[in-house]
Amino acid sequence: MSEREVDQALVERAQAGDRRAFDLLVLKYQQRIAALISRYLRDSAEVLDVTQEAFLKAYRALPGFRGESAFYTWIYRIAINTVKNYMVAQSRRPPGDDVEAEVAEQMDMGAALRDCATPEREALTDEIANTVQDALNALPDDLRAAIMFREIDGMSYEEIATAMECPIGTVRSRIFRAREAIDKRLRPLLEG
Amino acid sequence: MTTSTSDQRYLAALIDGEPGPGGFEAAIDAVERDAALRARFERGILIGQLLRAEPAMPAARAVSAGVAAALASEPVVMRPSKRQSSGQSSGRSSPINRPAVGLAIAASLVAVAVMVGPGLMTGSGLEPSLESSPIAQSDPAAVQASAALSESMTRRESVVPSEPMVERWALDEPVGSTALDALLVDHRERASASGLTGFIPYAAVVGPSGVR
Numbered sequence: 547m548s549e550r551e552v553d554q555a556l557v558e559r560a561q562a563g564d565r566r567a568f569d570l571l572v573l574k575y576q577q578r579i580a581a582l583i584s585r586y587l588r589d590s591a592e593v594l595d596v597t598q599e600a601f602l603k604a605y606r607a608l609p610g611f612r613g614e615s616a617f618y619t620w621i622y623r624i625a626i627n628t629v630k631n632y633m634v635a636q637s638r639r640p641p642g643d644d645v646e647a648e649v650a651e652q653m654d655m656g657a658a659l660r661d662c663a664t665p666e667r668e669a670l671t672d673e674i675a676n677t678v679q680d681a682l683n684a685l686p687d688d689l690r691a692a693i694m695f696r697e698i699d700g701m702s703y704e705e706i707a708t709a710m711e712c713p714i715g716t717v718r719s720r721i722f723r724a725r726e727a728i729d730k731r732l733r734p735l736l737e738g
Numbered sequence: 739m740t741t742s743t744s745d746q747r748y749l750a751a752l753i754d755g756e757p758g759p760g761g762f763e764a765a766i767d768a769v770e771r772d773a774a775l776r777a778r779f780e781r782g783i784l785i786g787q788l789l790r791a792e793p794a795m796p797a798a799r800a801v802s803a804g805v806a807a808a809l810a811s812e813p814v815v816m817r818p819s820k821r822q823s824s825g826q827s828s829g830r831s832s833p834i835n836r837p838a839v840g841l842a843i844a845a846s847l848v849a850v851a852v853m854v855g856p857g858l859m860t861g862s863g864l865e866p867s868l869e870s871s872p873i874a875q876s877d878p879a880a881v882q883a884s885a886a887l888s889e890s891m892t893r894r895e896s897v898v899p900s901e902p903m904v905e906r907w908a909l910d911e912p913v914g915s916t917a918l919d920a921l922l923v924d925h926r927e928r929a930s931a932s933g934l935t936g937f938i939p940y941a942a943v944v945g946p947s948g949v950r
């Protein structure tokens with residue numbers, strides 16, 4: 547299943563009245579949408595408010611979403627419109643250099659986003675990134691290779707199993723354990 | 739923290755799109771039910787973003803709670819079923835068959851045009867003229883067809899009482915001209931500006947009497 551198919555399955559459940567399926571979509575995309583909105587707004591509280599508003603608008607518009615585009619492309623457009631409307635309402639001029647949603651999905655916007663980040667936000671982001679990198683380096687070779695094949699190279703479990711000459715179940719277990727090890731180091735930062 | 743095989747499958751399904759033998763729907767059900775599993779799902783997504791050096795905003799983890807709280811007071815959205823959206827449900831569909839209404843209106847307009855048209859053209863210089871038509875001059879068949887049409891229209895005028903219409907619409911008479919002007923003004927000021935569509939609402943506000 548591709549990421550788009552996973553999202554579409556969640557969307558269809560949400561369209562059928564399963565609100566918790568929509569919650570999973572929010573959990574999945576809240577970071578990316580907030581990062582997108584932080585391109586336009588510097589204040590963290592405003593970024594969170596507008597991000598929340600974008601998801602609420604998406605939920606209300608969900609019956610009309612027919613899956614002709616990826617869910618992320620759709621929510622991306624809603625988020626852009628929401629933040630622009632917010633800025634107009636605040637008598638602020640929204641920037642006109644939008645990145646097309648399809649392009650944004652492909653490109654790394656990290657550099658552009660970091661340009662707009664406040665020092666505090668940037669420091670925390672750097673600390674989190676360093677922690678993840680340290681945790682990755684501390685992993686046993688087989689776990690590190692498995693998680694990198696998956697997250698960096700985007701390989702399927704079957705492809706990883708072939709590359710690592712092991713069963714798919716072993717790949718699943720290695721990726722799971724790699725995430726758990728990274729999560730163990732990350733959680734104090736996120737929840738502290 | 740549990741590390742059961744089922745948890746592995748559920749997270750693999752939702753984070754990586756690799757549902758395995760347990761199936762995708764079971765994974766969604768499990769993650770929806772289990773708050774701890776949901777939190778691990780969220781952090782798993784975040785870990786992937788950080789490994790790919792994608793932008794992250796840790797404070798955004800509060801958004802999901804805010805969205806859930808806001809939606810708690812709203813009705814659950816439901817996509818209408820195909821049957822409903824195609825207008826076949828008994829509850830929402832109009833008892834009027836729209837295509838049939840359209841056809842009936844079109845037929846009425848044709849009937850009005852047939853009755854009123856010859857009257858409008860009488861004395862206005864708009865009568866079909868066989869002599870002035872280049873087609874008629876060059877094609878004897880067309881001359882015959884036009885003559886038949888003209889005869890048919892004349893016969894129809896003799897059957898339909900056309901006197902009031904001729905009086906109202908004769909353009910060489912001031913009354914008719916005024917009525918037509920009023921109709922055009924009505925049309926421009928009311929019908930087009932109000933966005934009226936269809937013959938019946940149009941006729942309700944625009945009439946040939948010149949009375950507004």
